[in-house]
Amino acid sequence: MKTSRGAAILAIITAALLILPLVVHDTFVLRVLTEGIMWIGLAIAFDVIAGYTGYLNFGHGAFFGIGAYTIGILMMQAHLPFWVALPLGGVAAALTALIAGIPTLRLKGAYFAIATWALSRAIQQLALNVEFTGGPDGMRLEAFLNPLFFYYLMLITVGAIFLVLWYLLERAPFGLKLKAIREDEEGAKALGLNPTMLKMQSFILSAIPTGILGGIYAYWITFIDPSSTLGDLVSDQAVVMVVFGGMGTLFGPALGAILIFAFKTIFWAYLSDFQLLYLIILGALIAISVIFIPNGLWGTLVKRKAVARPQEKPEPASEPAALSAVAVPEEGN
Amino acid sequence: MTEPILKVNSVTKCFGGLTAVDDVSFSVEKGEIVGLIGPNGAGKTTLFNVISGYYAPTKGSVVFQGNDISGKPPYHLAGVGIGRTFQVVKPFAGLTVLENVTIASFLKHPKKADAERHAWQVLETTGLADRAHLSAAGLTLAGRKRLEISKALALDPSFLLLDEVVAGLNPTEADRTVELIMKLKAQGLTILIVEHIMRVIMNISDRLVVLNFGKKIAEGTPAEVSSDPHVVQAYFGEEAA
Numbered sequence: 001m002k003t004s005r006g007a008a009i010l011a012i013i014t015a016a017l018l019i020l021p022l023v024v025h026d027t028f029v030l031r032v033l034t035e036g037i038m039w040i041g042l043a044i045a046f047d048v049i050a051g052y053t054g055y056l057n058f059g060h061g062a063f064f065g066i067g068a069y070t071i072g073i074l075m076m077q078a079h080l081p082f083w084v085a086l087p088l089g090g091v092a093a094a095l096t097a098l099i100a101g102i103p104t105l106r107l108k109g110a111y112f113a114i115a116t117w118a119l120s121r122a123i124q125q126l127a128l129n130v131e132f133t134g135g136p137d138g139m140r141l142e143a144f145l146n147p148l149f150f151y152y153l154m155l156i157t158v159g160a161i162f163l164v165l166w167y168l169l170e171r172a173p174f175g176l177k178l179k180a181i182r183e184d185e186e187g188a189k190a191l192g193l194n195p196t197m198l199k200m201q202s203f204i205l206s207a208i209p210t211g212i213l214g215g216i217y218a219y220w221i222t223f224i225d226p227s228s229t230l231g232d233l234v235s236d237q238a239v240v241m242v243v244f245g246g247m248g249t250l251f252g253p254a255l256g257a258i259l260i261f262a263f264k265t266i267f268w269a270y271l272s273d274f275q276l277l278y279l280i281i282l283g284a285l286i287a288i289s290v291i292f293i294p295n296g297l298w299g300t301l302v303k304r305k306a307v308a309r310p311q312e313k314p315e316p317a318s319e320p321a322a323l324s325a326v327a328v329p330e331e332g333n
Numbered sequence: 334m335t336e337p338i339l340k341v342n343s344v345t346k347c348f349g350g351l352t353a354v355d356d357v358s359f360s361v362e363k364g365e366i367v368g369l370i371g372p373n374g375a376g377k378t379t380l381f382n383v384i385s386g387y388y389a390p391t392k393g394s395v396v397f398q399g400n401d402i403s404g405k406p407p408y409h410l411a412g413v414g415i416g417r418t419f420q421v422v423k424p425f426a427g428l429t430v431l432e433n434v435t436i437a438s439f440l441k442h443p444k445k446a447d448a449e450r451h452a453w454q455v456l457e458t459t460g461l462a463d464r465a466h467l468s469a470a471g472l473t474l475a476g477r478k479r480l481e482i483s484k485a486l487a488l489d490p491s492f493l494l495l496d497e498v499v500a501g502l503n504p505t506e507a508d509r510t511v512e513l514i515m516k517l518k519a520q521g522l523t524i525l526i527v528e529h530i531m532r533v534i535m536n537i538s539d540r541l542v543v544l545n546f547g548k549k550i551a552e553g554t555p556a557e558v559s560s561d562p563h564v565v566q567a568y569f570g571e572e573a574a
Contacts, residue, residue, distance in 0.1 A: 193436070
């Protein structure tokens with residue numbers, strides 16, 4: 001019952017987002033929405049490795065930038081059409097995850113965060129110093145100025161990412177296996193799980209959608225440079241959104257992305273004289289949320305509900321079933 | 334006599350200059366409960382870790398059902414039928430009891446619905462079904478030890494390594510765990526158990542292997558071992574022997 005209500009709410013939101021451009025013709029609003037949707041995708045992709053697997057990746061932005069640059073280079077230098085280049089952006093990000101994961105996924109906790117951060121800085125420096133990326137001058141893509149196209153492309157892509165991740169992480173065994181790695185890697189081994197393999201799969205699963213979103217971003221914005229796509233911004237913002245929204249869930253990061261992005265947009269659009277204040281408020285908000293709601297907004301909401309429920313009606317399944325010993329109680333999920 | 338299910342052949346495990354397990358050999362027959370005992374620091378847990386794949390032996394080999402498994406990773410050994418518990422329990426604290434066990438059930442039941450059904454059955458056997466939806470972090474020590482057993486059992490193993498699953502429990506809880514172990518033996522499981530509580534280990538073991546300072550000092554039925562002068566000396570010192 002709970003899941004069907006959730007599905008209904010999601011369907012309504014999706015329908016609203018689909019028909020919205022027919023009602024709202026303001027390009028600014030459309031642009032903000034497109035970027036907001038992109039951030040939802042980036043946050044949930046980040047959460048695959050950070051929340052579900054417990055590896056805080058401070059190099060998430062590198063996947064985004066590599067996706068963006070792959071599309072830029074393939075379109076401008078190899079003259080491939082966008083639809084051919086786009087999946088290759090995902091492939092490039094996946095390869096990066098594979099190569100970067102071999103040394104870094106052996107590390108844990110802060111060491112993993114530091115190593116991935118350093119690696120992403122190295123990639124940014126590389127893009128600044130080689131010819132084919134345009135170095136610090138960046139790269140201009142063939143302009144395709146159709147806000148409606150990008151709005152729908154972003155919406156459909158992020159929708160697809162959400163569905164795939166939801167299936168893999170919440171429906172299939174994969175998500176639970178990742179959580180086992182997060183909770184206790186040594187203990188997971190004894191249960192037949194290969195942590196190296198699972199962490200690598202998780203890292204790649206996090207990288208692919210991020211690379212694809214980077215590609216769409218590049219074509220949409222038409223200009224990329226090392227600081228806008230390979231800088232700290234993507235990683236840092238993803239961390240903030242996921243921690244604030246709630247790690248290890250899909251709805252948490254989505255909620256975090258919406259709130260943080262809305263907050264940021266309002267500040268930049270209407271209160272641009274107080275930019276310094278934006279960072280101060282954001283920092284304070286994060287500190288407060290880490291201290292008072294360590295499970296994030298979504299985690300806190302869900303927990304409060306879970307605590308309230310058993311008092312209303314106790315779990316009916318187990319006691320009689322334990323006596324009959326054969327009967328299997330209907331799953332409570 | 335049939336081939337033993339587990340053969341430990343002159344296993345030695347060194348950590349730097351320290352020899353934790355020194356040239357230990359023994360075997361376990363199918364359907365037996367073998368107790369591994371010895372004073373603190375005798376090398377019992379190290380030997381467990383060698384058998385379950387957490388450490389590769391420095392010398393010697395471990396043969397399980399005719400195959401050399403020395404140095405194979407734990408997740409491979411889980412696949413061939415070796416289940417183990419940890420002395421320092423390792424619950425997945427952020428997950429529910431049911432989820433903890435379901436993860437182990439995935440080994441033999443790759444579909445989530447099947448794995449959950451299987452996990453329920455295991456929880457009924459081990460008496461945790463009424464706590465299935467609790468967070469594993471919320472269990473008592475007795476509950477967590479039971480969860481350890483449940484997870485190992487959910488692998489549907491043919492061979493079970495139990496590392497101090499009774500120690501730390503009150504007498505009632507201990508009796509329930511012993512009952513469970515006997516039930517598992519009756520189902521045909523072979524068990525190697527480390528335990529400090531003599532009352533328990535003497536009662537349930539068919540045979541005992543005694544370690545001291547990494548070496549095997551005795552092997553035999555509980556009655557034989559308890560009258561062995563080396564064993565008495567190891568436990569009570571020179572004069573008692």
